[in-house]
Amino acid sequence: MIVDVHSHFWSKADDLDAMVEEDLRRAGGTAQAIDNLDIVPERHAAGTSGADRVIVFGLRAKNVGMHVDNDRVAGLVAADPGRLIGFMSADPLFDHDPVGEIKRCHLELGMRGIKLGPTYQGVPPDHPRLMEIYAYAERQRLPIIVHQGTTFSLAAPLKYANPILLEDIAYRFPQLVIVIAHMGHPWLGECVSLIRKQPHVYADISALHYRPYQFYQALKMAEEYGADHKLLFGSDYPFTTVAQTAAAILGMNTYAGTHGLPPIAPRVLEGLVNRESLPLLNLA
Numbered sequence: 001m002i003v004d005v006h007s008h009f010w011s012k013a014d015d016l017d018a019m020v021e022e023d024l025r026r027a028g029g030t031a032q033a034i035d036n037l038d039i040v041p042e043r044h045a046a047g048t049s050g051a052d053r054v055i056v057f058g059l060r061a062k063n064v065g066m067h068v069d070n071d072r073v074a075g076l077v078a079a080d081p082g083r084l085i086g087f088m089s090a091d092p093l094f095d096h097d098p099v100g101e102i103k104r105c106h107l108e109l110g111m112r113g114i115k116l117g118p119t120y121q122g123v124p125p126d127h128p129r130l131m132e133i134y135a136y137a138e139r140q141r142l143p144i145i146v147h148q149g150t151t152f153s154l155a156a157p158l159k160y161a162n163p164i165l166l167e168d169i170a171y172r173f174p175q176l177v178i179v180i181a182h183m184g185h186p187w188l189g190e191c192v193s194l195i196r197k198q199p200h201v202y203a204d205i206s207a208l209h210y211r212p213y214q215f216y217q218a219l220k221m222a223e224e225y226g227a228d229h230k231l232l233f234g235s236d237y238p239f240t241t242v243a244q245t246a247a248a249i250l251g252m253n254t255y256a257g258t259h260g261l262p263p264i265a266p267r268v269l270e271g272l273v274n275r276e277s278l279p280l281l282n283l284a
């Protein structure tokens with residue numbers, strides 16, 4: 001079974017300010033990438049079709065022009081509830097009552113996890129309003145996916161983006177399940193050291209494969225530290241697809257061989273693609 005723990009859903013007209021497209025163009029985004037700013041349910045289904053279960057979310061981060069409606073995400077999930085798992089988001093600065101929005105989405109919409117991005121949201125990961133969300137999530141056993149790592153958004157301060165900042169959160173909320181998105185790229189060493197020792201902190205490998213040398217280093221580092229079992233499969237659809245991501249992982253040793261690099265243990269690569277992530281995230 002393939003579980004995609006990281007896919008997006010948004011409507012360009014309703015959920016994104018013009019800033020998002022401007023930032024993407026400045027970062028060299030292709031026409032395809034710009035086109036990806038408009039997702040309809042059929043496109044989401046096609047891009048994630050290689051996965052048996054798919055976590056999907058919006059992001060609420062007005063600081064970078066994203067204010068995805070949680071109800072829209074819940075509507076997508078309601079159309080395919082056997083396959084899709086909806087995560088909610090709240091904006092610590094621009095939502096009137098962020099923890100109230102999380103409770104509403106959890107209790108009324110049945111959403112089962114939380115997506116946050118402190119750097120996108122313009123706050124440090126230990127911002128008081130995020131701490132309230134972590135406390136609720138820990139009590140309710142809701143997993144949190146946190147975008148730590150760099151980004152194309154100009155307004156997102158990188159000083160809040162290093163994954164090592166999540167260690168204080170893990171100490172403060174020891175039962176909270178945290179997934180570091182994109183292995184916190186480019187801070188791979190910080191990410192691997194954190195997931196290696198914090199029992200409930202994981203990382204997803206989404207959106208890394210199209211920088212193949214970095215992705216190779218990330219997987220090799222996780223293998224050498226014995227932390228590869230803490231890596232979860234994710235696509236970051238629409239920026240790439242489930243099929244492209246799985247093919248890149250399983251083809252990693254072809255890349256290594258071509259470039260004179262030592263191979264990655266096949267069990268690491270196959271284990272990653274087939275990771276049973278849902279029980280790890282309290283979502284079994």
Ligand SMILES: [Zn+2]
Nearest residue numbers: 006008181236
């Ligand atoms: Zn993402």
